[in-house]
Amino acid sequence: xxxxxxxxxxxxxxxxxxxxxxxxxxxxxxxxxxxxxxxxxxxxxxxxxxxxxxxxxxxxxxxxxxxxxxxxxxxxxxxxxxxxxxxxxxxxxxxxxxxxxxxxxxxxxxxxxxxxxxxxxxxxxxxxxxxxxxxxxxxxxxxxxxxxx
Amino acid sequence: xxxxxxxxxxxxxxxxxxxxxxxxxxxxxxxxxxxxxxxxxxxxxxxxxxxxxxxxxxxxxxxxxxxxxxxxxxxxxxxxxxxxxxxxxxxxxxxxxxxxxxxxxxxxxxxxxxxxxxxxxxxxxxxxxxxxxxxxxxxxxxxxxxxxxxxxxxxxxxxxxxxxxxxxxxxxxxxxxxxxxxxxxxxxxxxxxxxxxxxxxxxxxxxxxxxxxxxxxxxxxxxxxxxxxxxxxxxxxxxxxxxxxxxxxxxxxxxxxxxxxxxxxxxxxxxxxxxxxxxxxxxxxxxxxxxxxxxxxxxxxxxxxxxxxxxxxxxxxxxxxxxxxxxxxxxxxxxxxxxxxxxxxxxxxxxxxxxxxxxxxxxxxxxxxxxxxxxxxxxxxxxxxxxxxxxxxxxxxxxxxxxxxxxxxxxxxxxxxxxxxxxxxxxxxxxxxxxxxxxxxxxxxxxxxxxxxxxxxxxxxxxxxxxxxxxxxxxxxxxxxxxxxxxxxxxxxxxxxxxxxxxxx
Numbered sequence: 102x103x104x105x106x107x108x109x110x111x112x113x114x115x116x117x118x119x120x121x122x123x124x125x126x127x128x129x130x131x132x133x134x135x136x137x138x139x140x141x142x143x144x145x146x147x148x149x150x151x152x153x154x155x156x157x158x159x160x161x162x163x164x165x166x167x168x169x170x171x172x173x174x175x176x177x178x179x180x181x182x183x184x185x186x187x188x189x190x191x192x193x194x195x196x197x198x199x200x201x202x203x204x205x206x207x208x209x210x211x212x213x214x215x216x217x218x219x220x221x222x223x224x225x226x227x228x229x230x231x232x233x234x235x236x237x238x239x240x241x242x243x244x245x246x247x248x249x250x
Numbered sequence: 251x252x253x254x255x256x257x258x259x260x261x262x263x264x265x266x267x268x269x270x271x272x273x274x275x276x277x278x279x280x281x282x283x284x285x286x287x288x289x290x291x292x293x294x295x296x297x298x299x300x301x302x303x304x305x306x307x308x309x310x311x312x313x314x315x316x317x318x319x320x321x322x323x324x325x326x327x328x329x330x331x332x333x334x335x336x337x338x339x340x341x342x343x344x345x346x347x348x349x350x351x352x353x354x355x356x357x358x359x360x361x362x363x364x365x366x367x368x369x370x371x372x373x374x375x376x377x378x379x380x381x382x383x384x385x386x387x388x389x390x391x392x393x394x395x396x397x398x399x400x401x402x403x404x405x406x407x408x409x410x411x412x413x414x415x416x417x418x419x420x421x422x423x424x425x426x427x428x429x430x431x432x433x434x435x436x437x438x439x440x441x442x443x444x445x446x447x448x449x450x451x452x453x454x455x456x457x458x459x460x461x462x463x464x465x466x467x468x469x470x471x472x473x474x475x476x477x478x479x480x481x482x483x484x485x486x487x488x489x490x491x492x493x494x495x496x497x498x499x500x501x502x503x504x505x506x507x508x509x510x511x512x513x514x515x516x517x518x519x520x521x522x523x524x525x526x527x528x529x530x531x532x533x534x535x536x537x538x539x540x541x542x543x544x545x546x547x548x549x550x551x552x553x554x555x556x557x558x559x560x561x562x563x564x565x566x567x568x569x570x571x572x573x574x575x576x577x578x579x580x581x582x583x584x585x586x587x588x589x590x591x592x593x594x595x596x597x598x599x600x601x602x603x604x605x606x607x608x609x610x611x612x613x614x615x616x617x618x619x620x621x622x623x624x625x626x627x628x629x630x631x632x633x634x635x636x637x638x639x640x641x642x643x644x645x646x647x648x649x650x651x652x653x654x655x656x657x658x659x660x661x662x663x664x665x666x667x668x669x670x671x672x673x674x675x676x677x678x679x680x681x682x683x684x685x686x687x688x689x690x691x692x693x694x695x696x697x698x699x700x701x702x703x704x705x706x707x708x709x710x711x712x713x714x715x716x717x718x719x720x721x722x723x724x725x726x727x728x729x730x731x732x733x734x735x736x737x738x739x740x741x742x743x744x745x746x747x748x749x750x751x752x753x754x755x
Contacts, residue, residue: 110680114421121428124443131438135710136702138435138442145431149424155417170679174474181473182672185647189664192655205644212476214640223641231652241303241656 111157118153122146177212184208196246201228253379260607263308264615272309273612276316277323277619282634284324286642287334291321291579292688293465297649299457299586300656307592308608314586315609316616318579319371319562322522323620326363326555327632331356339522339558342530346543346550353546357488357628358496362548363555364624365492366504370556371617373508374515374563379610381516382599386571389596394700394707395715397574399724401697404574405690406728407519412683416732419686422677426687429454430694437702449662456585457657459691461650462670463677463684464578469646470675476639490625500552503533511557515564519731521577522558522565529557563613570594570606574693578685581692589657 125142188204205224214220235241263269276298283294294317302310325340330347343363350359392400409419432443433453444450507529514525533553534543543550565580573595575581587594592602599606623631654667677684708714716722 106680128442129440131440134438134702134706136705138438138440141698141701142428142431142442145424145428149421149428152417152421152424156415156421159415159417170474177473178470178675181469181643181647182668185651185668185671186665188651189661189668192651192661192664197652201648205648208644208647209640212473212640212643214638220641227645227648231648235300235652235656239301239303239656241300242659243652243655 108157111153114153114156115150118146118149121149180211181208184211193244194246196248197243198228198232198248199246201231253383256383256603256607257379257611259603260609260611263604263608264312264611269309269312269608269612270615272305272313273316273616274619276313277320277616278623280317280320280322281324281327281620281623281631283317284321284337285327285631285634286637287328287332289468289646290325290337290464291318291339292460292582292685293468293646294318294321295579295582295586296457296460296465297646297653299589300653302586302590303656305590307587307590307602308605310590311583311587311592311605311609312612314583315566315612318583319559319613319616320620322558322562323364323367323624326367326558327360327624327628328635330359330363330551331632332635337522339526339561340554341523342526342554343551343558345530345554346545346547349544349546350548350551354488355546357490358492358548359551360628361490361492361625362496362500362551364621364628366500366552366555367559367624368617368621369504370508370511370558370560371563371620372614374512374560375610375613375617377509377512378563378566378613382567382571382606382610385567386596386599389572392572392596392720393718394704395718395721396724398697398700398704399715399721399728400572401574401693401700403724403728403731404518404568404576405686405693406731407517408577408689409519409686410731410734411519411524412686414681414683418680418682420732422682422684423686423690426690427694427697429459429687430691431698436695436699449660453695454666455654455657455663456582456688456692457589458654458663458667459670460582460585460688461653462667463674463688465646465650466667466671467674467678467684469643469650470671471678472639472643472646476643490628496548500548503529503549503553504556507533507553507556508560511560512564514557515561516567516576518568518574518576521579522561525561525564526554526558529553566609570598570609571596573598573696575689578688581685581689584692 122143125139125146128139128142130139131137184204184207188200191200202224205228206220209220209224232243235243264273279298280291280294283289283297284291295314298314298317302313305313321337322339325335325337326343326347329335329340329344330351333344333348335341335344347359347363350356405423409423410416412419430453432450434441434444434451441451510529510532511525514528515521530550530553533549534540537543537547537549539547565576568574568576569580569584573584573593575584584594592598592605650667651664654663655661657663674684677687704714705712715725
């Protein structure tokens with residue numbers, strides 16, 4: 102079972118290295134250089150080809166570790182990844198403060214935090230402290246979005 | 251005499267109100283983040299980088315260095331109290347530290363850890379102060395071939411010393427180098443792998459990779475373990491008192507492992523984790539009563555704790571003098587330095603003496619702060635372990651997001667961050683180590699530059715790599731570091747020993 106996973110990984114890496122090699126051979130030449138910009142990528146592509154072959158043939162039993170994730174855990178990871186994606190999508194549109202407060206509320210709740218009062222206090226407090234310290238102390242301007250300040 | 255005046259200069263840099271504050275903030279933040287199981291020094295440093303924007307370089311490095319050794323210090327607390335090491339460098343600490351805590355001597359164990367760390371840290375800062383200038387003056391004569399060979403050695407060493415399969419570590423390193431080729435080629439201006447996307451012209455920022463592969467991937471692991479409690483209700487750590495007899499007993503291991511840890515820290519690829527394990531094993535081997543190890547022997551606690559902090563300072567030697575990081579963590583530190591506009595290397599001593607001596611002087615101060623923070627305040631600081639994971643996870647995600655957005659102000663980079671988080675988590679599941687990837691990525695640009703410079707000077711002749719003895723020796727050692735473990739089939743200790751001999755000679 103584990104061996105087949107390892108082999109699938111090796112095959113995917115081999116495909117990646119071939120794709121990378123194809124792209125390396127398309128790098129336009131520069132007439133005045135002794136070692137051109139494509140030299141290293143080509144070398145790396147071939148190295149990865151060799152390494153993925155090694156990975157394919159090596160005995161994988163030595164690194165056995167817990168690798169079977171439960172279905173609900175995978176769903177939870179996907180949910181958080183999805184929330185991060187939505188966060189980025191709305192980040193500049195709604196502004197840091199609004200999106201961050203919503204993100205903290207929703208994500209912590211989904212992950213199983215149940216105390217609403219603490220959650221609201223932490224989300225709002227943390228977000229405002231971050232926003233004001235970044236914008237006014239560090240002069241790193243986070244998007245203000247729909248808020249007037 | 252020269253060293254003393256340089257150190258005085260270093261203290262002059264550090265002993266301003268602002269820099270003292272940064273040392274304090276650094277070690278405090280490092281301790282807190284390092285204590286949280288799952289978040290290591292790499293994430294701690296990466297999360298703190300946005301704070302350093304706009305700081306002067308000396309202050310920025312003082313802050314980051316504080317975070318680094320603070321995190322190593324903090325990691326021991328969760329090892330002892332929870333048997334859940336905050337970072338891999340403190341895994342060995344839990345072997346005897348946790349049994350001590352279970353026997354009701356948590357306070358004593360924490361005190362021993364704090365004192366050993368302080369001693370290890372301080373001794374190795376002295377060594378750093380003495381060794382670094384010598385190394386820098388030696389390295390001034392290095393040409394492109396020597397540099398290339400040295401960086402190659404750094405990479406192969408970390409690959410061969412990584413846990414698990416060497417092939418996987420090498421694949422990680424190769425992928426790191428591949429990612430480093432994205433963007434405009436510095437020497438010819440040719441675009442590589444940008445797919446016409448203007449966001450990729452300058453390549454991928456190292457912070458995205460560091461935060462994605464480490465912090466976000468750690469977030470995934472935290473999500474999976476969110477139901478396990480961080481700490482059970484018992485916060486009573488007991489007395490911190492150490493008897494005179496115990497103090498005498500740990501003085502031997504402390505003296506031995508300050509030196510061993512420092513040397514292992516200087517060597518490329520080793521670092522705090524390997525140093526702490528080596529020290530633990532050595533102490534057990536030379537002990538008259540090896541069977542008491544793992545059951546709460548205070549020597550078994552003092553040895554790795556001394557060693558991991560000594561290794562941390564040791565790791566600054568190649569970073570500051572050669573500009574070459576020997577581990578994933580120092581690679582992120584190097585990235586942080588580049589962000590504030592300092593290129594570490596042999597010329598740093600002359601170009602930025604304030605950064606060089608300032609950071610060394612700050613470590614003396616930082617170690618004192620850590621001792622003060624960790625001894626009387628530990629019961630209070632340990633409360634951070636009560637933060638519910640569900641809350642912690644979402645807060646860490648936000649920190650990562652701001653960190654990346656603050657560099658580029660582009661949401662494209664945030665999507666990249668998410669992608670690297672996913673890649674980092676997949677690598678974890680499949681047992682691909684991430685440290686070689688980040689190290690290779692940081693070294694990639696420099697390696698390529700010295701490689702091509704060397705060949706340009708020699709008009710394309712590869713013989714140039716065999717002209718200098720230093721280069722040849724370095725190349726042979728890197729080859730050995732790779733082939734020996736493969737031939738032996740396992741990560742052989744013999745390979746390590748041979749390599750140590752070579753490096754020491």
